[in-house]
Amino acid sequence: MKLSDKALADFREQGFVFLPELFSRAEAALLLAEARNIYASDREEVWRESSGVARTAFAAHTYNEAHKRLGAHPRLIEPVMQILEEQVYMHQYKINAKAAFDGDVWQWHQDYGTWQRDDAMPEPRAFNIALFLEDVTPANGPLLFIPKSHTVGVLDAGHDLETTSYPLWTLDRETVTRLAKTGGVEAPVGPAGSVVMFHGNLVHASPANISPMDRTIVYLSLCAVSNHIRAFKRKEWIAHRDFTPIRPMGDDCLDDLLPNQAA
């Protein structure tokens, strides 16, 4: 799996690239069913909204077979290796629920801002790659990106401990407004199985989900091995300390877990 020259150029200029339907509906459905099992379990890695529904599950690649394979899937790992020109390890793995009606906002932020401040990651040589496990529409809390904002470095941020159940380094309104004057705001929407890859410094957010449709997305945060974190303040299952290079599996690695194949 290699990105095309067009996709590479998009990523470098805009800070993200959208790859609709990179996974099949069946693959997405399998991973969604496993995510729901995880949300229903009583694990410390599952964080909840104030209403009690799941908000995010961390580190599922360490305790769930389907997600373990996704964490080494060539369609996700190889494009990041291609751009970083280096082997990568898993810095963070999370499944964000954004549940119907209850899924709350994620304020405007840069992920690398957190990785630098909390984890002492040396450089923004780490990207996110997001796989939609359900259709993402304008109605159910889509990801919002400010194109080109990955070029401005790490921005000043405040540590928001109050808005939601998840602490986050968030940007102020003046900064967000200024960046959007240049780049606008884009919301990649598409069917389950679609993928967005975005730079660690790209400014993004997502609104609350007031719709009756759930909106589950898996995020792999992949970091160049030489750029591994230096500080270990956060839980190991939030900011991993296993810097072993990921060896991509085969493109069909999920096939034998699909219901039709198993039958």
Add this chain to the structure above:
Amino acid sequence: MKLSDKALADFREQGFVFLPELFSRAEAALLLAEARNIYASDREEVWRESSGVARTAFAAHTYNEAHKRLGAHPRLIEPVMQILEEQVYMHQYKINAKAAFDGDVWQWHQDYGTWQRDDAMPEPRAFNIALFLEDVTPANGPLLFIPKSHTVGVLDAGHDLETTSYPLWTLDRETVTRLAKTGGVEAPVGPAGSVVMFHGNLVHASPANISPMDRTIVYLSLCAVSNHIRAFKRKEWIAHRDFTPIRPMGDDCLDDLLPNQAA
């Protein structure tokens, strides 16, 4: 201005019809500038979010020249007359701001539910017609509709006096979920000047606007004259009592207010 057969069929089947770029950018910009003047004024017709920014301004067609003309604009009035096969009067006129960062949610509701309960409007022979004064995108709190939900009559609702600054008869989650299983959820998005016409019983909502872009929309609620309201519990500038049929003006009625024309 007449709706095409396709648009008529959409309206009857889906409960709404989207008419992109029905007004020019210049017309939208004029009406937006006037809306901002109104928001900046200290009138009782302007309701505010808890943060203090404007949420909605009522009855601008009674005290602002540009909005007075929009309230008789043939591109808005004639399609409603065409469907209702009768003359119409202005039941409500409001400019909803959905300000950048501060614009709050409108929960799931039917407008006719309020008109029936609060104003004793006999039948759902009244439609909304919404004109986007700014670009509406997935990022800035678009209107969300449940297609086909206008066919189910007036649904049970609870009177929400707490969520926002505007009291509203809102639907419960079970009802919204059930209707969306049939109709899905649609979010018409498009540039300033676009119009959505929707049935008084169509279930709709809009999420908070967390983006740095404002999202101002004018709503005309037009009612068949014979179907005028019977109860006068709400303020006259919220639920009008002047049942005079609107005489559509000319299609160019905003032209001499446009900056280029006036110069």
